Amino acid sequence: MLYVAIATRAFRRYSTYRAATIAGIFTNSVFGVIYSYAYLALWDENPTAGGYDATDAVTYVWLGQALLMTIALWGGGTTDDLAERIRTGDVAIDLYRPVGLVGWYLASDLGRAAYHFLTRGIGPTVIGLVVFDIRLPAGPAAAAGFAVSLVLAVVVSFTIRFLVASSAFWLLDQSGVKVMSGAFAIFFSGMMLPLVLFPGWLGTLANALPWASYIQVPADIWLGKHTGGDLLAALGFQVFWIVVLLGCCHAVLRAATRKVVVQGG
Amino acid sequence: MSLIDVRDLERTFVVRRKVDGGRRRVRDEVRAVHDLTFAIEPGEMVGYIGPNGAGKSTTIKMLTGILVPTGGHLRVAGLDPSRDRVALARRIGVVFGQRTTLWWDLPLRDSFELLQKMYRIPPARFRANLERFVELLDLRDQLDTPVRQLSLGQRMRGDITAALLHDPEILYLDEPTIGLDVVSKGRLREFLRALNAERGTTLVLTTHDLQDIEALCDRVLVIDHGTAVFDGPLPALQAQGGSTRTLVVDLVDEAPAIEVPGAVVRRVEGPRQWLSFPAEASAAPIVAAVAASYDVADLSIQEPDIEEVIRDLYSRGGV
Numbered sequence: 261m262l263y264v265a266i267a268t269r270a271f272r273r274y275s276t277y278r279a280a281t282i283a284g285i286f287t288n289s290v291f292g293v294i295y296s297y298a299y300l301a302l303w304d305e306n307p308t309a310g311g312y313d314a315t316d317a318v319t320y321v322w323l324g325q326a327l328l329m330t331i332a333l334w335g336g337g338t339t340d341d342l343a344e345r346i347r348t349g350d351v352a353i354d355l356y357r358p359v360g361l362v363g364w365y366l367a368s369d370l371g372r373a374a375y376h377f378l379t380r381g382i383g384p385t386v387i388g389l390v391v392f393d394i395r396l397p398a399g400p401a402a403a404a405g406f407a408v409s410l411v412l413a414v415v416v417s418f419t420i421r422f423l424v425a426s427s428a429f430w431l432l433d434q435s436g437v438k439v440m441s442g443a444f445a446i447f448f449s450g451m452m453l454p455l456v457l458f459p460g461w462l463g464t465l466a467n468a469l470p471w472a473s474y475i476q477v478p479a480d481i482w483l484g485k486h487t488g489g490d491l492l493a494a495l496g497f498q499v500f501w502i503v504v505l506l507g508c509c510h511a512v513l514r515a516a517t518r519k520v521v522v523q524g525g
Numbered sequence: 526m527s528l529i530d531v532r533d534l535e536r537t538f539v540v541r542r543k544v545d546g547g548r549r550r551v552r553d554e555v556r557a558v559h560d561l562t563f564a565i566e567p568g569e570m571v572g573y574i575g576p577n578g579a580g581k582s583t584t585i586k587m588l589t590g591i592l593v594p595t596g597g598h599l600r601v602a603g604l605d606p607s608r609d610r611v612a613l614a615r616r617i618g619v620v621f622g623q624r625t626t627l628w629w630d631l632p633l634r635d636s637f638e639l640l641q642k643m644y645r646i647p648p649a650r651f652r653a654n655l656e657r658f659v660e661l662l663d664l665r666d667q668l669d670t671p672v673r674q675l676s677l678g679q680r681m682r683g684d685i686t687a688a689l690l691h692d693p694e695i696l697y698l699d700e701p702t703i704g705l706d707v708v709s710k711g712r713l714r715e716f717l718r719a720l721n722a723e724r725g726t727t728l729v730l731t732t733h734d735l736q737d738i739e740a741l742c743d744r745v746l747v748i749d750h751g752t753a754v755f756d757g758p759l760p761a762l763q764a765q766g767g768s769t770r771t772l773v774v775d776l777v778d779e780a781p782a783i784e785v786p787g788a789v790v791r792r793v794e795g796p797r798q799w800l801s802f803p804a805e806a807s808a809a810p811i812v813a814a815v816a817a818s819y820d821v822a823d824l825s826i827q828e829p830d831i832e833e834v835i836r837d838l839y840s841r842g843g844v
Contacts, residue, residue, distance in 0.1 A: 262642040269639060273630040276671075353626050355591050358614040359643050520591065 262359065263367035270338060270371030285383035288325040292384050295321040296392055310456030316483050317454075319395040322388035323479045324451055329380035330373050330410070331417040331474055333451060334442035338368040339421035343438075346428040355517065362509050366418055373414040398484030405491050409478040412498035416473040419505035420445070426509070429516035449474035470501040527564035528602060528695065528727055529588065534561040535596035536583050557583040558751045561597070567694070570721050570728040572742035572759075574735075574835065580751040581731045585697055588729070589619060602694060615644060618688030622700035625680060626687050627672045633683050634668045637690060644691035651690060658686040661716050678709040685713070689720070695727045696720075702734050714740040735835070747838060754838055763834055769801040771827040772811060777820040785814040796822070804828075 275281075296318045303314040312320065327333070342365055345351040354361055388394050397403040424441045428434045446452055448471035455466045455476045466472060477494050480486050486494045536558040541550050558580040565571055575581050586592035587599060590606030590613050599606060604613050619626075627636040641651045659665050662682040667675060675683060681701065688696060698717075702710045718741060720726050730737060738745060738759065745762050747755035755762055772788060775797050782790040788800040788811045802811055808826050815821060 262639075265639055265642045269628065269631055269635050272635075273628075276630065350624050352586075352591055353619070353621070353624055355610070356589060356614050356617075356619050356626075357643060358611045 266367040267371030270368040271375045274375040281379045288384040289387040292325040325384045326381040329376040335438045339425040343425035343428045343434040369418045405481040422509045426512045450476040473498040528567045529565035530600040533597040535559045568725040570742045572738035572745045573731045575748035579748045618693035618696045620688045620698045622703035632669045698730045772800040773825045774798045775823040
């Protein structure tokens with residue numbers, strides 16, 4: 261099948277950059293250690309902050325490091341290829357192909373994510389397990405839920421990155437939008453600080469935005485904070501944003517194609 | 526019905542520009558293509574030429590469906606290209622000399638395999654086509670090389686293979702020999718000729734390299750200022766506008782300018798002289814006259830310079 265073939269090629273393509281992978285695992289691990297000590301100090305002051313205990317907090321740190329590249333939190337991934345092809349005009353060639361752009365790049369990004377999960381995801385987690393006391397999934401339901409949630413997180417992140425890349429159809433260059441979107445992603449995904457620590461209305465807002473799907477949702481499933489119907493609701497939240505955002509991707513792409521096709525360029 | 530049917534095709538672009546230091550905006554309409562009419566039959570090899578900005582790429586974009594015409598009639602293989610873009614994509618191949626359809630980081634073979642899946646090419650046909658093109662285009666040793674490591678000529682041959690794997694009825698080539706060395710150019714032209722002869726693939730070629738046209742195209746379509754200024758066979762184009770052929774004479778000894786009826790000496794360089802005579806006249810009497818009065822070491826005849834003819838055509842704005 262075409263999409264599997266695309267994903268396999270993307271996986272293989274990323275696997276050619278070995279040095280970058282090793283350097284990345286090292287960086288993730290260093291940041292994991294730094295964050296862990298910062299969080300431990302924080303939870304030493306308030307041992308039940310956000311309903312997490314200290315072990316939850318440290319586990320959350322290492323999950324964040326593992327997810328960072330897997331979901332391509334601040335951009336990058338195959339959507340950067342798309343933005344580049346829009347900038348150079350090579351995207352016109354993609355329009356000659358009898359296949360949709362969204363499905364094409366999504367398949368490609370899932371292949372990339374699989375590679376980054378196996379290396380930049382599992383690599384730092386092993387370091388975290390050795391150095392710190394990390395919680396493993398509460399049971400088979402939590403483990404399976406986490407696996408599903410992880411894939412959904414990649415797709416949500418993909419749709420937002422796809423929209424950012426598509427801005428190049430109008431702006432010629434995605435970098436401004438990408439920086440802005442990356443800042444939102446770091447803050448609202450819970451990468452800097454778990455969303456459970458966000459107070460009042462800010463917490464409510466942050467937990468309703470799509471970025472919550474990036475780290476907070478999968479991490480809470482891993483930590484066993486969502487069980488039973490609650491677990492399904494958490495996954496449903498991710499699916500909801502996928503449906504909405506994929507719809508936006510198709511709409512934006514249609515408008516962009518129309519612009520290119522009608523206006524030339 | 527013709528394979529490509531173009532009638533009174535028109536495409537205008539709206540260009541907004543600021544005047545009065547940006548206070549006012551004026552709307553200009555630019556007619557990139559207008560009153561363009563031609564038909565291409567299956568199996569033809571057509572050279573589509575014109576100076577930069579003449580409307581060549583605008584036409585190709587409309588023919589392939591990535592640009593909507595603003596007027597006129599357009600059918601390719603019976604389809605309306607912009608409306609049936611995806612259906613048409615399965616039946617055409619497009620090669621850009623300056624862009625690649627191959628995946629940069631992947632071995633050539635992987636790009637081909639992805640295209641097989643994308644165009645749903647039956648495995649047996651895919652293998653046969655790949656085998657044949659790899660053989661003809663001499664790509665066997667490059668199949669496992671990532672595209673970014675290929676030379677320009679190898680990449681170009683890879684792109685042509687990629688465009689042909691799904692057996693397109695029409696192949697559009699945009700500057701296919703740009704940047705290639707003489708040997709590669711020759712090999713590519715030979716391949717395209719064979720492709721047309723064996724499979725009846727229709728070729729539409731835009732190029733600045735008139736040798737491509739001379740080597741490949743039975744028919745030339747010249748476009749200037751958005752409309753066709755010439756449509757016909759190459760010899761007719763060469764016969765346009767009082768073009769001349771040249772007889773190059775190498776004498777045994779240096780001599781003053783040769784005087785023979787029907788030809789004029791244009792240049793003398795030591796024992797070599799260049800005589801020009803009307804393209805439609807026969808060279809035989811002139812050669813005989815020269816040989817009768819001079820000691821000739823060697824003779825050769827140069828056909829009219831097509832580049833000159835076309836330049837002439839542009840400057841006169843049509844025929």
